Amino acid sequence: MRDGLKPELIERVLGAKPKYTLPELEEKFPPRDLPAGAFVTRFAPSPTGFMHIGGLYQVLINSKLAQQTNGVFMLRIEDTDTKREVKDAVQIIIDSLKSFGLSYNNDEKYGPYYQSQRKDIYHSVAADLLARGLAYPCFLTAADMERIRAEQSAAGFPTGIYGEFARDRDLTESEIIAHLDNGEVPSIRLYSNGNPERRIFCKDAVRGSIGFPENNEDLVLIKSNDGLPTYHFAHLCDDHFMRTTHVVRGAEWLSSLPLHYQLFQMMGWTPPMYIHTSTLDTIDKDTGKQRKLSKRHDPESNVANLLADGWPVMAVLEYLFNIIASGYEEAKLKGAVKSIWDYEFRPKKIPMSGALFDMKKLEWWAKENIAQMSVDELVANVVAWAQKYADSMRKEQISDLQYLRNVLSIERDNPKRIRKDFITWRQTLSEVEYFWDKFFVPNREYEFNADVLNAFLSTFNIADDKDTWWNKIVEIANRFGIKNGDVAMNLRVALTGRTNTPDLYSIMQVMGKDRVIERVQGAIK
């Protein structure tokens, strides 16, 4: 093994003396005191100003895994890309989790939870690697690397900094000092001892053992521009010292698994169990091919849009959870479990192939979800949504809470016959908007039978019970020699402007005598 750098040089290379030794870090972040079998998981987003539905999917897996094993679920912010910082991005993530009722437990003992605040830890680990000759300062510039890449492509070699292309891999002490004296700031690269001729076997909880060629690339561990770690190095340090037991991440990380194994091996640490999730996909309208849901082309992939449209949060969660644990749906339908939090799932069953995001199925979960709510819950949800997202016109519908409650109570009394045409809070309010005079649009197309409507008005009594009311309708139908349904339809369109509505008797009871008379008279003219 080659010699490592001397402490004085490490200090110069890193810009400061490392704050901790490895044993100090081990002591500072001891193994967690948790029951046997408890999972320690985390959601580790980079703050891009956007919460993707795929992110929510991963949060759900992570938090369920922790919840069902009495473990810990953390939120760690991967803000190591200073070039891409977005204002308020972290708040968007935190708010999204809160909206969905997904909580995390960031015990400060294992913090901080912003990677930008963990520099001391990364540098201390890097110092150890430097001292052992397993990392080195690299003074290659962007232009240097661009040139190397071009040469490699031209020659048909794999691109990257490895082997003979790693110019600074074996710099002498005096050469390093010369660069530093010259004012150059190095990045810290892995001194890879991997040999692509050999294979390394890595484990994924759902796919099992996967063989890869060993990694021989000298990947960057610490970036030169800001001294922050790359994802790979941060993952190594953080998931070790936060004592993460299970890393749930997207399948795009599968290819870096051999590198991550290599890093853990070099440190003598046990790698976590990895769970690589598949993507949530859609069919591209232009190409007709399946592809990952993207934030640019698919507005429904933005959790903020889902919330703004008023999807019931539990329905979204249940939809996603049923992808993760396909047995959930049946268990719920049979009444074996009440919610996703009662259903225990096995990580091995998480699907490996990409799932198409199915709006129709989401709608079904939403309808079922709303149908199961009490009227009070329904009203509370609609009101909460409107207060936050509705325009002032729409807010009229929540100004009289008792009236709103009466409207939303229609066809909810019989558990077997609960209306299932409410999908989102936004759509619910527009579905019932004809109850408000401001929104009511008289139907100009429908050909009313004025005689029938006059006959209705002459016998109308709001105090009639349902049977009495219906008998009067039948009587009118007989008198005019038309079908009962025709009379009802005249009335329906007069009252609501629509041809499809819930039960008319209920509608009239809610609307009240004056409004009924006014609208029927309006239709007659």
Add this chain to the structure above:
RNA sequence: GGCCCCAUCGUCUAAUGGUUAGGACACCACCCUUUCAAGGUGAGAAUCCCGGUUCGAGUCCGGGUGGGGCUGCCA
């Protein structure tokens, strides 16, 4: 190009190597009905292809094909 992952009805999926390949959503038909939603009943619909192992393959192995990912001082 190289490396890696994946592949069951339209969609999400179930199936210790032995079932008539099961369920849900969607779709269709019929019933109920003051329209719609709901509810009830029913129908159609799948193991990517070719080999091999086996008494027996959706399941195991090999090779194709198709889709996806990685190949950044982004995560």
